[in-house]
Amino acid sequence: MNRSPRRRVLAATLSTTAALVVAGGAVLLSAGNASAATTLGASAEASGRYFGTAVAAYKLSDSVYSTILDREFDMVTPENEMKWDATEPSQGSFSYTSADQIVSHAQAHNQRMRGHALAWHSQQPSWAQSLEGTAIRNAMINHITNVATHYKGKIYSWDVVNEAFADGSGGGRRDSNLQRSGNDWIEVAFKTARAADPAAKLCYNDYNTDGVNAKSTAVYNMVKDFKARGVPIDCVGFQSHINSGSPYTADYQSNLQRFADLGVDVQITELDIAGSGSAQATTYANVVKSCLAVTRCNGLTVWGIRDSDSWRASDTPLLFDGSGNKKAAYDSALAALNGGGTTTSPTTPTSPTSSPTSSPSTSPPPSGTAGCTATVSLNQWTGGFVATVKITAGSAKISGWTTGVTLPSGAAITNSWNATATGSSGAVSFTNVAYNGAVNAGASTEFGFQGTGAGPSATPTCTAR
Numbered sequence: 001m002n003r004s005p006r007r008r009v010l011a012a013t014l015s016t017t018a019a020l021v022v023a024g025g026a027v028l029l030s031a032g033n034a035s036a037a038t039t040l041g042a043s044a045e046a047s048g049r050y051f052g053t054a055v056a057a058y059k060l061s062d063s064v065y066s067t068i069l070d071r072e073f074d075m076v077t078p079e080n081e082m083k084w085d086a087t088e089p090s091q092g093s094f095s096y097t098s099a100d101q102i103v104s105h106a107q108a109h110n111q112r113m114r115g116h117a118l119a120w121h122s123q124q125p126s127w128a129q130s131l132e133g134t135a136i137r138n139a140m141i142n143h144i145t146n147v148a149t150h151y152k153g154k155i156y157s158w159d160v161v162n163e164a165f166a167d168g169s170g171g172g173r174r175d176s177n178l179q180r181s182g183n184d185w186i187e188v189a190f191k192t193a194r195a196a197d198p199a200a201k202l203c204y205n206d207y208n209t210d211g212v213n214a215k216s217t218a219v220y221n222m223v224k225d226f227k228a229r230g231v232p233i234d235c236v237g238f239q240s241h242i243n244s245g246s247p248y249t250a251d252y253q254s255n256l257q258r259f260a261d262l263g264v265d266v267q268i269t270e271l272d273i274a275g276s277g278s279a280q281a282t283t284y285a286n287v288v289k290s291c292l293a294v295t296r297c298n299g300l301t302v303w304g305i306r307d308s309d310s311w312r313a314s315d316t317p318l319l320f321d322g323s324g325n326k327k328a329a330y331d332s333a334l335a336a337l338n339g340g341g342t343t344t345s346p347t348t349p350t351s352p353t354s355s356p357t358s359s360p361s362t363s364p365p366p367s368g369t370a371g372c373t374a375t376v377s378l379n380q381w382t383g384g385f386v387a388t389v390k391i392t393a394g395s396a397k398i399s400g401w402t403t404g405v406t407l408p409s410g411a412a413i414t415n416s417w418n419a420t421a422t423g424s425s426g427a428v429s430f431t432n433v434a435y436n437g438a439v440n441a442g443a444s445t446e447f448g449f450q451g452t453g454a455g456p457s458a459t460p461t462c463t464a465r
Contacts, residue, residue, distance in 0.1 A: 037334075037337070037338060038334075039071055039072050039334075040072045040073060040319075040330075040333065040334060040337065041072055041073050041074030041075075041111075042074075043334060043337035043338050044074065044299055044300070044337055045074060046337075046338075047292060047337070049291070049292075049297065049298060049299040049300075050074050050075040050112065050156075050298065050299035050300075050301075051072070051073060051074060051075065051299060051300055051301075051302075051333075051337070052073050052074065052075025052076060052077060052111075052112075052114065052299065052300070052301035052302075053069065053072075053073045053075075053076065053077070053301060053302050053303075053304065053305055054076075054077045054078070054079045054116075054270070054301065054302070054303045054304055055069060055076050055077065055078060055079065055102055055105075055305075056078075056079045056080070056081075056309070057078070057081050057098040057099070057101045057102050058098075059309065060101065060102070060105055064306075064323075064324040065305055065306070065309070065324075066105075067324075068305050068306070068320060068324055069109075069305060070109045070111075073111065074110070074111055074112065075111060075112050075113070075114060075156065075299060075301060076102060076105075076106040076111050076112070076113055076114070077113075077114040077115075077116050077269070077301050078098075078099055078102045078115075078116060079116075079303075079304075079386075080123070080384075080386055081098040081099040081101075081102055082099045082115055082116055082117070082147065082151075083116070083117060083120065083123045084118075084119075084120065084123060084124050084125060084128060084143060085123045085124060085125040085384055085414065085450070085452070086098065086099065086123075086383075086384060087099065087143075087147050088125060088128075088143055088146070088147075089125050089383045089384065089452070090125070090127065091125075091127045091128070091139065092142070094146055094147070094150070095382065095383070096150055097382060098382065099151075103151065103154055107154075112156040113151075113154055113155050113156055114155070114156055114157050114158075114159070114267075114269070114301065115147075115148075115151060115155040115157070115158040115159065115200070116158075116159045116162070116205070116269075117158075117159035117160070117161070117162035117205060118143070118144045118147060118148065118158055118159065118160050118161070118189065118193060119140055119143075119144060119160060119161045119162070119178060119185075119186075119189045120161070120162040120163060121163065121164070121174060121176030121177070121178055121179075122162075122163070122415055122417070122450075123386075123414075123415060123450050124177075124414070124415075125414070125452075126412070126414050126452060128177075129177070129414065131177060132177055132180060132181070133180070133181055134181070136177045136178060136180075136181050137178075137181040137182065137185065137188070140178060140181075140185070140188075140189065140192075141188065141192050144160070144189060144192045144193050144196060145192055145195070145196050148192075148193050148196035148197040148200070149196045149197065151197070152196065152197045152199075152200075153197070153199060155197060155200045156200065156201065157200060157201035157202070157203050157234070157235055157267065157298075158193055158197070158200050158201070158202055158203060159203050159204075159205040159237055159269065160189050160190050160193045160202045160203060160204065161186050161189050161190070161204050161205070162205045162206070163205070163206050163207065164176075164178075164179070164186055164204070164206070165206055165209075165215050165218050165219055166215070167208055167215060168214070168215075169214050170214065171214035171215055171217055171218035172218065173218075186204070186222070187226060187231045190202050190226070190231055190232050190233055191231065191232060193232075194232040201234040201235050201265065201298075202232055202233055202234045202235070203233075203234065203235040203236060203237045203265075203267060203269075204219065204222070204223065204233060204235075204236050204237065205236075205237035205239065205269055205270075206219060206237070206238075206239065207239040207240075207241055207246075207270070208246055209238055209239075209255075210238050210239075210240050210242070210246070210248070210249070210252055210255065211249040211251045211252055211255050212251045212254070212255050212258075216255060219236065220258065220259060220262070223236060223259065223262055223264060224262055227262055227263055227264070233264060234264060234265060235264050235265035235266065235267055235298065236259050236264055236265075236266055236267070237266075237267045237268075237269035237270075238255075238256065238266065238267070238268055238269060239269055239270035239271075239303075240268050240269070240270065240271045240272075240273075240287060241270060241271075241272055241303070241312075242271075242272070242273045242274065242283060242287070243273070243274035243275075243315060243317075244274065248273075248283045248286055248287060252286070252287070252290050253289075253290035253293055253294065256290060256291070256294045256297060257293075257294050260294050260295065260296035260297070264296070265296045265297070265298050266291075266294060266296055266297050266298070267297070267298050267299060267300075267301070268287065268291055268297070268299070268300040268301060269301050270301065270303040271287060271300055271301060271302045271303060272302060272303045272304065272310060272312070272315070272317035272318055273287070273317050273329065274312070274315035274316070274317050275315070275316070275317070276316050276327075277328060278328065280316075280317075280327075280328070280329045281327075281328040281329045281331065281332035282332065284319070284329040284332050284333045284336070285332040285333060285335065285336040286336075287300070288300065288333050288336035288337055289336050292336070292337070302318055302319060303318075304318050305318065305319075305320055305324075306318060306320045306321060306322050306323075306324055307320070307321055307322050308322035311386075311388050311446075311448065312388075312446055313377070313388070313390070314390055314444040314445075314446060319333060370393075370394060370396045370397070370398050370464045370465075371393070371394035371395070371396075371398070371462075371464050372391055372392060372393050372394060372398055372401050372439070372462040372463070372464040373391075373392050373394070373462050374389055374390065374391050374392075374403045374459070374460035374461065374462040375389070375390050375392075375459065375460070376388070376389045376390075376405070376455075376456060376459070376460055377390075378455040378456075383452060383453070384450070384451065384452050384453070385411075385450070385451055385453075385454065385455035386448060386449075386450045386455075387405075387448060387449050387450075387451070387455050387456065388446055388447075388448045389403060389405070389419075389430070389446065389447055389448065389449075389460055390444050390445075390446050391403060391432075391439065391444060391445050391446070391447070391462060392439075392442070392443070392444045393439040393440060393441055393442060393443055393444070393464070394441065394442075394464070395441055395442075396441050397438065397439065397440045397441050398437075398438070398439050398464040398465060399437055399438050399465055400431070400432050400437040400438075400464070400465035401431070401432050401437065401439070401462060401463065401464050401465065402429055402430065402431045402432075402462070402463045402465075403419075403429065403430045403431075403447075403460045403461065403462050403463075404427060404428070404429050404430075404460060404461040404462075404463075405427075405428050405429075405430065405449075405456050405458075405460045406426065406427050406428075406456060406458055407425055407426060407427075407428060407451070407453070407455075407456055408453065408454045408455075408456070408457070410453045410454070411425065411451055411452065411453030411454050411455070411456075412424050412425045412451055412452050412453060413425070413428060413449050413450070413451045414450055414451055414452060415449065415450045415451075416430065416447065416448065416449035416450070417447065417448050417449070419431060419432060419433060419436075419447035419448075419449070420432075420433060421449065430447060430449070432445075432447075437465075
């Protein structure tokens with residue numbers, strides 16, 4: 001097996017290091033030695049951490065994509081290929097082809113794997129969506145057992161349960177068929193995963209939990225209860241989809257620390273930061289430094305490689321531009337990994353909102369004729385797809401929109417987000433929800449949907465209000 005450039009850099013760093021500090025089984029280098037690292041993965045490894053990315057199997061044949069992946073990252077998370085709808089499209093019939101492709105690629109390039117995600121209310125296969133009570137509980141147990149067993153010994157950490165808490169001030173559980181099977185469903189999922197793969201770290205993963213708020217406190221209380229009762233939980237994942245509606249705030253680091261103080265590891269699992277230039281670069285550096293400052297922060301994963309690979313590409317939220325060039329955000333993240341230091345507190349922190357998507361600008365729009373256009377990008381695998389639709393306003397602000405999508409024969413929508421769907425096959429329309437109808441002239445918003453079969457190939461229609 002060839003050694004990757006990342007490993008060669010780390011080996012060179014280690015060979016010139018006079019003193020090593022061993023803490024919790026991880027090899028730690030001083031900041032001065034870490035400065036020799038020239039890639040994200042090598043620099044993170046120098047502090048006993050990882051720097052990973054989310055990967056789509058069908059993009060591995062893209063040479064620009066795979067070159068960056070193998071040069072920069074030492075941890076891999078499948079975007080969709082390990083989710084329930086992809087791995088068990090028919091009840092009791094498991095399909096691992098696309099996920100296995102990602103695992104094989106990672107193993108060939110000395111990269112470890114994060115598994116995502118075993119139990120989630122979203123992206124369930126159509127057969128599971130109709131189940132309730134004991135039926136969904138048993139189906140969940142069987143699913144976790146089979147998938148975790150298939151990848152036993154190959155996964156560093158599993159997102160065992162994903163997004164089980166509701167947004168808003170209440171801090172309660174999200175309603176779903178899983179939740180309706182009984183309030184103990186989360187601990188059952190963790191116990192099942194532990195039995196199937198005892199060596200993997202078991203994580204709870206969620207969004208809008210990056211700062212201290214009602215939702216993160218509800219998760220904190222659950223983890224505290226699990227630790228007190230011996231429920232097997234090893235880590236908590238913080239998605240960190242950061243934008244104007246869900247910003248990096250001054251209590252980001254202290255929030256990570258309070259979870260670590262419970263005796264669990266913390267991981268930044270789906271990092272992307274809307275924006276560009278120095279502001280985006282500063283926020284990336286702050287997130288990295290926050291992780292470095294928390295001893296039990298295992299590492300960071302960005303949710304995609306190039307801006308064009310992102311599920312919210314119009315926000316340009318990643319470390320490489322659409323052509324694969326390093327952005328200022330890349331330089332600041334690498335410098336933070338190498339140099340450490342303290343974080344810069346944001347000047348105007350605000351409370352997170354319920355939506356993980358970016359808020360449209362509120363600047364006065366120019367005059368013009370209202371209208372909109374729509375484009376669609378696809379992440380496809382055998383038997384299913386996820387579509388991201390970008391709505392762009394014309395020369396005047398719009399107050400609402402409806403988009404029409406035509407699905408190929410045999411395709412059906414099973415789930416959608418940031419829009420209200422009418423219909424599930426053939427000609428389907430999507431209408432904005434309350435928070436993303438108003439779009440300023442020339443600005444954009446996005447929604448998405450998931451389905452079975454092949455994704456749409458024609459350009460969507462868009463009607464503005």
